[in-house]
Amino acid sequence: MHRHFIIYKPYGYLSQFYSNSKQQQKKRFLGDLYDFPENAMAIGRLDEKSEGLLLITTDGKTSDFVNSQKVNKEYYALVDGDISEEAIAKLQAGVEIGFEGKKYITKPCKVFKLETIPELPERSKKIRDDRHGPTSWVSITLNEGKFRQVRKMTSAVGFSTLRLVRVRVGAIQLNSMNSGDVIEVNEFSLNF
Incomplete structure (x- = not known):
């Protein structure tokens, strides 16, 4: 079973879970918000100064589909x-x-x-x-x-x-999420 998450990425966080780079050791990462599965990946990215809706999944096919030009x-x-x-x-x-x-x-x-x-x-x-x-x-x-x-x-x-x-x-909206919120959703909730 794959796992899927909807998060409100806060300003100042990198769209990655950790880094081995010495220059980035003082940065904040998605892994600081939640204990995501080891094989989780961010679908697309938001730069450090951007915020908002970010999807996390363990399913490469879902990631590829959302990153394709089929999803607004x-x-x-x-x-x-x-x-x-x-x-x-x-x-x-x-x-x-x-x-x-x-x-x-x-x-x-x-x-x-x-x-x-x-x-x-x-x-x-x-x-x-x-x-x-x-x-x-x-x-x-x-x-x-x-x-x-x-x-x-x-x-x-x-x-x-x-x-x-x-x-x-797609059809997934930020709605009333607060900065830093993480919601785990089932596969059927992912309507693109």
Whole structure:
């Protein structure tokens, strides 16, 4: 029997369970949140400064399927500035970003400005507030996942990302989970 977990990866954690690297010994890892099975793997990754929904499984087939371009992932990004309709249109159509030393055009995706601030747990590290200029929240739904793609995309249209939270993978949503929560689910709960 394979085991599956839904977690809210907190800001400041690496999307791995441990590291033998001396440079990373003081970092925080997923294994600090829960005693995952030895053969568990994170499905996709969130960088250290990103947070939100992360799936963990012991099933390589599930991991491969979710990492394929068949499953959408939705992110909420707090961006620096009041994002324009023009910038949103560019994001929707695809923008040029750097990936592995080469230029890459992102695939068309769903992007819209959130009208209200999403209800998310407070982040452990303070984010600058509106006293330093306006900010806005956008929803970006992708079916690809290049390294730091959402951050690179918002930057490419002139709005750097201040906070990034993955809120959905397929039909699985973050809902009211708190930062650091881990929920073990059965295989039939994984609707993508």
